[in-house]
Amino acid sequence: MPSVLSNDDLLCNDADTLILQNIELVDIFSRKFALLQPLAFHRFPNESLIYHGYLGCSPLHPTVAISLCMLAAYRQSHRTCPWFSIQVQCKALCHLHNIPYQPYLNMQFLDAYDVYLEILHRVDSLIKAALKCDTQDWCLLNSCPCCCYKLDDEDDMTFEWLATIDGNNSLKRWSSSIYGTSPRDDLWTQCSDYWLHCTKVDQFQLNGAQPHVISNQQDPTDDWEDVVQSDSAPFNCIDHWRNAGPEACKCMFSVFEESGIFIVACRHWFILLVCDMVKSGEFSKYPLATLDHLLNVYGKNGGVAYNISCAFSKTLENSCLGPRTCELNL
Structure with a gap:
């Protein structure tokens, strides 16, 4: 019996859809528009992007992609200085690329960064499972x-x-x-x-x-004071x-x-x-x-x-x- 494909599967199996035309590629010191051709086994646009070292800001129809080197550099910077926010990073990139800052750039970077962290977590989980390092405590x-x-x-x-x-x-x-x-609840665990x-x-x-x-x-609020010792x-x-x-x-x-x-x-x-x-x-x-x-x-x-x-x-x-x-x- 033939399998039923969803609209997303039909869309992603279309070769013309997988061709990334005029996509904006953002790195630390470079910003360019490029045409990326998918390989035969690629089913989703982000597979082609990751093959070229980038991660899209949307799952199916990315128009902007952030380099993996940029995401890795921000991760280490944020680990060293937690106050180094995504907004600060986006403003720094705007200065480096001589473009005006826009608030929507934060969401684009955040979406790509969240996916990047999830990829790292899943890879790390597979490594721990293979090494038997995933037991409790x-x-x-x-x-x-x-x-x-x-x-x-x-x-x-x-x-x-x-x-x-x-x-x-x-x-x-x-x-x-x-x-x-x-109030906005933080659903991350x-x-x-x-x-x-x-x-x-x-x-x-x-x-x-x-x-x-x-x-x-x-x-x-005084931590210390002189005290005369006595029995x-x-x-x-x-x-x-x-x-x-x-x-x-x-x-x-x-x-x-x-x-x-x-x-x-x-x-x-x-x-x-x-x-x-x-x-x-x-x-x-x-x-x-x-x-x-x-x-x-x-x-x-x-x-x-x-x-x-x-x-x-x-x-x-x-x-x-x-x-x-x-x-x-x-």
Whole structure:
């Protein structure tokens, strides 16, 4: 029985349709219009474009294509500097090519860049599957050979694993509804097992203790102050550390959809886990969620460093993880 072809299949199997006439090819230092002939086995226009080193800005009828070298260069630039946006990249290309900037250029570049990232992700997934590196928590168990791998007949250590945790508020993203406009939900999800999903983090929303209040009322934003040590009044770093301050000092984070990231790293500086801090400061749910995952994967006899461990140790003791941390000797 003959197969039924869709309109798209009929369109893409037409040889005349696959010929890319007068298509605009954009590279870092060049911009030209060209005629590209498809090969015999090409079924879609973007197959011909990728064969020539470009990626179209639309799936079936591309009129503009971005070079793979340009997309790769922007990916590395954006990884190095997350503030280097697509709009900035498009404006830079306009200056290099001596053309006026138009806002629609952002969408053209964005469409091609999204497809480029999806291609990289799928290729990477196939490679990991072939190498048997796609099992659950593979990155956490293999990121650092020094920490994760053990030799035969190796003696037990006092600390079987060590990690450090902390939050960073440099990677902020404004909420889309902050200017009174309709909120735009971000439907993208992380494709790496480095990331803890927000739903898992929110499970510890109500498990933490109440935040500590800074006793220094004159300057609640001051990190340090001179304290006279005495036997009757032992030094308490909780009262003098900004990160353990009251939540009133952190309410500004509500204007950000993402106020930063909370990371876990081993003692050799390899990243183990990452989670987004959403519309909040460094709440206790973030270290609680990361510690829960570390205990599930690494198990007993671990050690974790935290810059507000004095305050957080009480929160951890009063949380649902308290009995487990004692049992696993954290």
